[in-house]
Amino acid sequence: xxxxxxxxxxxxxxxxxxxxxxxxxxxxxxxxxxxxxxxxxxxxxxxxxxxxxxxxxxxxxxxxxxxxxxxxxxxxxxxxxxxxxxxxxxxxxxxxxxxxxxxxxxxxxxxx
Amino acid sequence: xxxxxxxxxxxxxxxxxxxxxxxxxxxxxxxxxxxxxxxxxxxxxxxxxxxxxxxxxxxxxxxxxxxxxxxxxxxxxxxxxxxxxxxxxxxxxxxxxxxxxxxxxxxxxxxx
Numbered sequence: 001x002x003x004x005x006x007x008x009x010x011x012x013x014x015x016x017x018x019x020x021x022x023x024x025x026x027x028x029x030x031x032x033x034x035x036x037x038x039x040x041x042x043x044x045x046x047x048x049x050x051x052x053x054x055x056x057x058x059x060x061x062x063x064x065x066x067x068x069x070x071x072x073x074x075x076x077x078x079x080x081x082x083x084x085x086x087x088x089x090x091x092x093x094x095x096x097x098x099x100x101x102x103x104x105x106x107x108x109x110x111x112x
Numbered sequence: 113x114x115x116x117x118x119x120x121x122x123x124x125x126x127x128x129x130x131x132x133x134x135x136x137x138x139x140x141x142x143x144x145x146x147x148x149x150x151x152x153x154x155x156x157x158x159x160x161x162x163x164x165x166x167x168x169x170x171x172x173x174x175x176x177x178x179x180x181x182x183x184x185x186x187x188x189x190x191x192x193x194x195x196x197x198x199x200x201x202x203x204x205x206x207x208x209x210x211x212x213x214x215x216x217x218x219x220x221x222x223x224x
Contacts, residue, residue, distance in 0.1 A: 004154075033212075042116075042216035043155075043200065090154055092212075100145065101212055103154040 003027045006091050006104035014112055015081060021107045023074040023091030031094045032074040033101065034066060038087035049074060081111045114138040116215035118201050123221045130188040132218045134201030137182065141203040144177060146186045149198045149217070158186070158199075188220075196222045 004025045013019050023032065034046040048056035049068040063085075065077040074091055088108050092101040115137045124130045136144070142163050147155040161168045161175045161184070168175045174187040188195055201215040 006154075035214075043202075043214035045212070092155075100143075100157045100160055103147075103156070105152075105154040 004091060004093055004102050004104040006089075006107050008107060009105060010108045010110075012110045012112060013078070013081065015083070017081075018077070018079040020078065021076040021089055021091075021109075023076075023093075023104055025072055025093040025102070027093060027095075027102060029093035029095045029102070030071050032068060032071070033092040033094075034074065034076050035090040035092065036087050037090055037106070043090070047076075078109075081109075083111050086110045114141075114203065114213045116201055116203060116213050118199075118215040118218045120216060121219050121221070123223060124191050125223050126191060126193060128191055130186075130191045130195070130220055130222075132186045132188075132199050132201075132220065134184040134186075134215055135182055136184065136201070136203045136213075136215075138203055138213070139182065141182075143204050144175075144184050145200075145202040145204075145212070146173075146175065146184075147200040147202060147214075149200065151197075155200060191220075191222050193222045193224065196220055 007022045030051050032049045036044045045058050046060045047066045052068045063080050067075040088106045090106045091104040094101040117135045143160050145160040146158045148158050149155050159170050159173050161177050172189045176185045198217040198219050200217045202212050204212045
């Protein structure tokens with residue numbers, strides 16, 4: 001248990017569906033991240049939020065929409081996804097100037 | 113951009129030592145990390161080393177850093193079947209924002 005909780009753990013959705021992934025941490029961290037992990041590529045950083053402000057968007061398609069309402073919660077809103085978006089989506093958090101990132105268990109997403 | 117490379121597979125016999133290697137390109141890396149991912153789980157931080165250190169030892173784990181060659185290694189002594197997992201090397205050079213860059217991961221298989 002790392003203190004970072006992701007829900008749901010597994011998600012199957014159709015290409016026309018809209019769903020959201022949730023990440024929550026109560027570690028007092030002020031930076032939160034979304035990573036994508038697939039069989040074809042190493043961990044890809046998608047988005048970074050610092051103090052609720054998005055500071056990094058690594059050319060992620062607009063069908064992925066992040067939201068950070070406060071420093072403890074991070075969402076990833078999904079709509080009109082493609083089968084190649086099927087992957088493990090990992091959330092992480094860290095403190096500013098901290099030395100490590102704490103990861104959640106991930107959400108295994110399958111797009112059908 | 114920054115890049116982190118690792119060999120993808122490693123097999124060792126139970127009781128032997130495992131050495132997982134990593135190379136990185138960012139000369140301004142401040143911290144270098146080893147994360148472990150077990151099947152169906154998120155990433156768990158194993159250990160990290162600050163860039164001004166050459167070596168760090170933590171029980172069965174020894175991390176060696178050759179900053180000149182930008183080479184990082186993780187040695188696991190007396191490898192056990194429970195050590196079978198994917199090991200990710202990562203670096204961060206940006207203290208603010210903690211933009212971690214991960215390698216592709218090395219799948220360690222421990223044979224009885």
